[in-house]
Amino acid sequence: MKYILEYGFYLxxxxxxxxxxxxxxxxxxxxxKYAAxxxxxxxxxxMVAVFHLYWRAGGESDFYWSLDYIASNIxxxxYLTGELSVGVFFMLSAFLFFRKALAESFNVKDFAISRFMRIYPPVIATLFIIYITTFIMSVGGHTPVWEWFISSLPFIFKAPGADINGMSLQIAxxxxxxxxxxxxxxxxxIPFIYIIMKKIKYKEVFVVSLMVLVLGYKYLIGNEQYLSYIMYFLAGFLVATIKTNKRPSDLICVLLLFLALYFTRHAYNTTTPLYMFVVFYTIKCGCDYFGLLTSRPITMLGTCSFSLYLIHGITQTISKHYLYSYGDYIWQICAMVTAGIVAPVMYKYVESRSTVFKRRYEQAAKQ
Structure with a gap:
């Protein structure tokens, strides 16, 4: 009960x-249309931000990262609150961009520029916030920008990793x-999927076939976790192919959500996306859980969600570094408040401006 109350409080x-x-x-x-x-x-x-509070809370070190201090059932x-949230992010992206791949007007160049401007300006802003704050914290020697910048950017081949002024990028x-x-x-x-989809008549059958293939392939490969990411993407694809939008009652949606969570044991296995597919499909059809998902505070949270996702780590790092001796509640509350302030600021002055640039480019391309 303590952890439930804490979690709800921080959230x-x-x-x-x-x-x-x-x-x-x-x-x-x-x-x-898809405000929910x-x-x-x-x-x-x-939930990812609150999830990461607990990873840091079990030890004094800036680099402490474990949940071993918490009882296994809790x-x-x-784990599920954070990891399932990531799975839902994958489904959301797959749903939105598979719909683009199904459109006749898909343009590869515009899509590439759009995605570049969506990802990299906020990431670069986050990296320089980390650089400045870790320099002030003086947790290690100064690291010149050229030694960490490129290796800290995400690319398609491997996860970024570097030490910035003595602070691990993973922790920051x-x-x-x-x-x-x-x-x-x-x-x-997505561009390759667009080409393939133009030649596929029964798109739902094709996506389901891929899902069956992944489910079977897990017995031949050791890392089921990676396959689970693919399944989340495929689940999002499948939702995008279903044209029916009949909204079920919120009561039924809550029941389906409860059942999905009840049967879920691990977020990163190949069957969990199948449970979450049902939940995600009901929300796509308009379920908002009695107005919760379309309420003003929650949609505002959704608007700033990417900035929040990127920035919460460094706010927690700073708060713990300076305030840990005052107790968990103090540094964790300060971390949440700081993230809640910085994320909208970064959204307005970085994310939204990069979006404006993208729109101007699209207008210029049409002229």
Missing amino acids: SILIVTVYITSRSLGIKPQKH LDGLRGICAA KRSI TSGVFWTLVWELRLYFA
Whole structure:
């Protein structure tokens, strides 16, 4: 019960802080058909941030990273909150970009520029925030920018890794950059998927066949975790192919969510995406859990979710470094409040401006 109350408390602080900061900056959530998916993205980003608080809380060292201090039954639940959220991110991306691959107007160049401007400006801003703050913290010797910058950027081949002023990039970012590697792999695959889909008549059957293939292939490969990422992508693809949008009742959606979580034992295996497929499909069809996912604070959280996802690691690193001696509640509350302030600021002055640049490019290309 202690961990449930704590988790809810930290989550509430983060949501309220993001909402207040976003309103003061004049940030407005975009209105579109899939508003509930924005809310879902926001909830998942916030849960990842709270999830990482517990990884740091078991020891004084800046580099402590373990959940071994928590009882195994509670640890499993904490694992699921963070790891399932990442799986949902993969499904969201796959759903949105598979829909682009199914469109007749798909343009590879525009897509590449769009994705570049979406990923790299916020990542670079995050890296320089890490550089400045770790220089001030003086946890190690100064590392020249050219020694860590390129190796800290996500590419499709391997997860980035470097030490910045004596601080591991994995600790400073809460290790989230590895997910961007898989996102980039998805982006790289989308143009090829577009070509293939033009020749496939029964797209649902094709995607289901791929899912069956992955389920069978797990018996031939040792790393089921990697296959689970592919399954999350395929689950998102499958949702994108289903044209039916009949909304079930919120009560049924809550029941389906409960059943999916009940049967889930590990987030990163090849069967869990099948459970989460059902949940994700109901939200795509308009389920918002009695208005929760489309409420103003949650959609605001969704608007700033990518910046929150990137920035929460360094806010936790700084808060723990300076405030750990005052107790867990103090440094963890400060970390949540700081992330809730910095994320909307980064969204407004980095993310949204890179989006404006992308739109200007698209308009110029049409002229």
